[in-house]
Amino acid sequence: MTARTDTTTRLRLGGVPVDLIRLDEAIGEISARFTDASRRPLGVASINLDHIHHFGDARGGAGQPLHSGEAAPVEWLNLVDGAPIAAAARRITRADWPRLAGSDLIDALLDRAEAAHVSVGFLGGSHEAHDMLAQRLPERHPALRVAGSWSPDRSELTDDDASLQIAEDISVHGTDVLVVCLGKPRQELWIERYGPRTGAHVLLAFGAVVDFLAGRVSRAPGWVAGHGLEWAWRLALEPRRLAHRYLVDGPSAYLTLRRSIAPAIERRRAVGAEGRAVG
Template identity: 60%
Template sequence: MTLVPERRITLGGVPVDVRGFDEAVDLIASRPLAHESTPLAVASINLDHIHHFGTGSKWGQHLSAQSPQPTAHPTVEWLNLIDGAPIAVRARQIVGEDCPRLAGSDLITPLLDRAEQTGASVGFLGGSLETQALLRDYLRLARPALRIAGFWSPSREELSDPDACGRMSEDISAAKTDILIVGLGKPRQELWIAEYGPATHAQVLLAFGAVVDFLAGRVRRAPHWISEAGLEWAWRLVLEPRRLARRYLVEGPSALLRIMASRVEPGLPLTTDAALPAVGGDT
């Protein structure tokens, strides 16, 4: 089953898929049942993603579906969902209809619900050992029927070591993980998925950033009215100013200019065959 890119636009050099909430949940949750040879990778497209993977950025070609470089590596199929409010606004201007925000933190609850219903196993890659301990406790109490494949908390050194990443992907595969939630921060999580995701043999790879912290209760989500106003970035900046100031106050504005300059462009195929370097970058 290959996704049809009929509702795909390009913003700031990044392919963006326009999907409804229920449609996205169905696409993702049904993937483990399809037993496809190509895993489905899901990315949240916001200004931070445009900064790392958009036109002219350091990693701009590494997730590109149009790279001319051949590779012997198996690939992943990307579903790029709208996350940031500026992305939703610009997409609506281009397609002429509402383009809902589909943040990983909103999608994760129905996706875990569906995993419980279908028996799909879920693994978690990323987060500190302390965070994962809290997450284990939460899942044991809140979701006793959920099949947990395992938890992996690699260090920065391990993430920069291709051999260590290869061994970790083999461990994830041996655990028979159907859905792998990857919370390593951008751009590392997307690069890790593109390079090592196929070797995990997970059917779904979710690049969902801080979802592990949200589920574990380590980071509070913004109140609904703040998210609806498109100000969740400000909420997170107040909570973590030292870590997020550069992202939101320096890198974000230049990414915003890129998407505002975007025009309607032809859609791109969903499968990428770009070869990737060793995983690195900032979280």
């Protein structure tokens, strides 16, 4: 286990780096970067089984790992999201770690953005969701400075020239914080390739958050979330879009995650002390 910052510990699960951090610490670390132009942009990702499927070892190393290290274009903060990730972290560290989905963080981060007078933009989601967002957002965050919203279609996101134009437009609008809701793995890959060109200091890879903020999609009730069944709730709401993710990709990613736990525990025992490498 390696220390990432003073408040964050990083380990690897299923071939993916995962940062263990508390809610208040995460909000503080992310919001502290809103106005920091001296460093690489901070990308924030939610780590769940879908993330392991796309970026970890779930396909025998055939995934698309995100870059790390000082030479990487974006510095990633990888937050525990899915219940299996939280359970694996607990087994390895013998401590409970909160699940920090984008939908759990977004309102607190927008509150911080209001207080800091920084500009927030939204990338991804349908035109309908953006229209609804424009109506609802002032009610929840009346002082929020909105740089703009962009709803490109898939052909634009897979076209380099079109994506560069989108990034330039986001930059022209003076966007400090960009909420990127393109779904995995597109949102993380787009952030790595085009994020630095947007001029945003923080890029939040937050999936369906635009739909949640707009009221277009309902979040799972507390008792559902408490039992780790958000996936079933979302599957019931959007079966055609999510069936393959949860019923085909998910099980293989879960097996990959399970296989990574025992070696991590053994390395932890070999080191014999917290705060040193186990993964």
